[in-house]
Amino acid sequence: MVVQRAKGTQDLSPEDMRRFRLIEGIFRDSCLKWGYEEVRTPTLEYLHLFTSTGTLTPSRLGRVYSFLDWDGWSGERVVLRPDGTIPIARLYIEDMKERELAKLFYVTNVFSFEETGKESREKWQCGGDSIGAGSAAADVELLLLALGVLKQLGLQDVEVRLSHADLIRALLAKFGLNPEEQHSVFDRILDGDEKVLSGTKSERPELGNTLASLLDLKGKSSGFLKNLKALFNQDSKELKPAMDNFIKTVELLEAVGVNYQIDLASGRGFEYYTGLMFKLLIGGEQIGGGGSYDHLIPLMGGRETPASGFALYLDHLMKLTRVATLVGPQAQKILIKAEGEKTLKDAFSLAAALHEAGHEAEVDLGSQKPTDYKWLLSVRDKAPHFVLSNRASRKKLEAHKAGEILKFLESGQVQISKSK
Template sequence: MQIGNFDSSWRSEGMKDIDPLKMIEFRRVEEIFLSLTRSHDYQEIRTPTIEPLHLYTATRVLSPQLLHRVYSFLDWDGWSGERVVLRPDSTVPAARLFAESEQEISRLCYVQPVYRFSTDEQPRELWQCGVELFGIPAVQADVELLTILLELLQKVGVDRDRYHIDISHAGLIQLILSYTGMTLEDQRHLYEVILTGETLSREDFSINDDAVFSSLELLSQIKGESPDYVLNLQSLLKNSSSEIEQSVIELRAASKILSDSGVNFNILPGTTANFDYYTGVTFRVVIQDIECVSGGRYDLLTKSLGAQQSPASGFAVDLMKLAHISNDGG
């Protein structure tokens, strides 16, 4: 039945129905994901749709850009209220659940939407399937997550020649930026410049140490495609410390699992705009120029919630994008 002069205001902007055909695609990916994660001993969770805003501001999980995109309102009882948000991210609630459980190791997974305001035609309700791994440090956890991710892509039918994976190490560039002596705000700005690929200027950032500037210049030009590239990178970095060496070990382990799997990948200066949140290896999956998966390590997350610091890492998949792409040519 068609309705003449249909009023588009019957549906909120940025919100989309999932019709019966798309639900078939949705359920297929969801079932593959849940079956796969169960086989790796992950347990499914569901977290509240409405969360306190301070849960996200305290943990710095949201980049400044994303913080401006949350749906925020006052939960008012007539006398007082607190600022709350529609869940913009599922990792922090999962970390809270882990902290409350008092377990040492926890493997959690979820299928649920997050809500983010957008001024373009992108959906504002984003269905994600994701995993969160707590209590297992790098390198073991990074390899486990990448193994699950590669299995998922294979099982949903995305051929290797249709996608590539970008990887980086947030801790590595944070360490070198800390050597500059700049304020944290200036470090964040310099990190943004590095992500854009712009040429670094010593004068613009008042970097007097030649060794530090050389290392930053080298990092800004990173683009490798093999584990050996990481070793070459370590030999070229100036003022190499034990922390930098550990970062290189972690980055090389991640690149090796991808190389051994025959996956196309790039080693980049960064894969995420959030400077403060990630602490180790980060990655994203790009399928036919569409980013469908992002993840990484965030070892300071549980501590920011007031719990004991615990190794933490995970990834989230844009379920609708992956369902559509995997159903469109395999």
């Protein structure tokens, strides 16, 4: 039997984890600077959290990993978390509902079944949520936070595409489509199912033509939306609230210097979004997205609470981020070699002292390659008890006490003799 990882999963190597932690660290620091607090939700959630309120479409629910959590004579069906936002909303309702404003962030994995196994079934996200503000400013803050993280990662040419869930709903509701039909028709068209659009045109020409026009709507300014509002002036009662909210948000984005493209067709998967939706792309590949979800918390049993959130897709960012361009000077790695069993105790004690002083040091276990280290430190049972060698320059320091080694590495002012 061949030992291998499960289909649709992946391992993270030491190099992968360096990149992962680098991205995570930049994201975490950025969130803290904006006043967000870190939270973590369970990997397991009850299935009804995602089904009872219609928070996920049937197609997404069909891809969740669910099983019976058996407890005595009865059990509840649970799922591996398929979404990052809904557990955050549950956490807020359960533990933080007294807060007028909760600004939260997380780094988490989500699970979704993918039949071929070619795509990962476990994906990592860095996400942020602003719960309680309910304003264009809150949406813009989240977008600025996300763009700031990408900038710190050295990623350029980030494309921002904007859509608006309530505007899409208002346009589709004109033709008598219920919420489930809205999701189905819109998502299938965006998936490239041209038969849906052609069929709709033949069965309901007015709806088909409107959908075709909707998918072609693109612009790069608030003026574009104002012209669109004038175009649909006869339906202003239904469209006005969504259009006004959209215009207010993009005007603020323009004021803070964010370039964007209005693309209503980028609103795929808008099941729990209510207002602004945004996607972040590099080279046509989506690396993140988010939007407002003002109805989600009351749908789940909480009080009326506006909210917005976003997620950056860590798996994609890891492929695009170059660690070497972001990290500063590397720690001076030290390999400590004990010359004999008697000196092992001193070698480990010295390694601990070096760690406390902020150095990266390892005791030689017999398999390390000296070429991977800048310094080689021999611990002997005779004088001189410590010999520190610079592998590149071949200079060395002989010392009788460990403190001399620490002092040198700290200041670099101790005289080193040339190796003979």
